[in-house]
Amino acid sequence: MYDFAIRFEQDETGVAVFCRDLPELNSFGDDVEHAIREAMDAIDTTLSLYVDQRRAIPSASEPQEGEHVVQLPAVTVAKIALWNAMVERNMRKADLCRLLDVHQAQGDRLVDFLHTSKMEALENALAALGKRLLVSPASYTRYEVFYIHCGELKTLQANYNDNTDAWSLLLAGLKLKLPKDLESPSPEQVCRNSGISHALLRAS
Incomplete structure (x- = not known):
């Protein structure tokens, strides 16, 4: 209900963070990992702004393609x-x-x-106040892969019950075709052959 989705915009100075559900949120990081850490603090600061202004905090909407879902404590x-x-x-x-x-x-x-x-x-x-908070554990691990394709930062989300690696998730999630000029290529080779230069895996 309150797993807010954030999006990244990368330029030569770093990675900016924005949130559709919390338009007041504005954060920045040197790279994706740093941007995610900064986004957590930025969400807390933005929620405090809603309290100061005596406004109800909105529920999170469904994430859109390329967005990163932040699971709050x-x-x-x-x-x-x-x-x-x-x-x-x-x-x-x-x-x-x-x-x-x-x-x-x-x-x-x-x-x-x-x-x-x-x-x-x-x-x-x-x-x-007549309210109860119900907490239920997730039965799967949600993975997110941040990758750079043709110079553009993108994300891929997938749910898996076992550990895997970033390149394998990209290979399956993007349905990449095996190159004909490589014999038994690894998932990383297939991804790089498709124009993907970097891949970072996070379990959220």
Whole structure:
């Protein structure tokens, strides 16, 4: 529900990050790995902006081709659920503190995305508002491959139950044809023969 999809735009200075569901988000990294790390912090900062402006946080839409899905920590998802429940009831932080009988600082931290909170405290706050947070583990590993094809940064997403490598995922996911001039080529050779120069695998 809150696995936001981000997209990358690469130029000679690095990789910029944007999010359709959170248009206020704007981040940058030296490379893809750095951009993903920076995007996590940027999402927390953007969610804090929604709280400051007393706006409901939107749900994530379906990812589009070439986008990277960011899976938020369970604590962050719980904070989103709590904040949206407060907005739905037109509650302020002070109202939450009175409801939970806690000090202002304690109540504020429950919807502060730049401050960590205990899951038990968030569950208690949600219960006080008649909400429950259900967490179910995924039965598969989601892989994402970042690759450069003809100078353009792209991504490929796939779900696999076992470990694999970036080149094999690209070979299967892009349905690349085997070159006739290579005998028993490796997945990497097939990819490079198709104009793919770099490949990076991440399990998300």
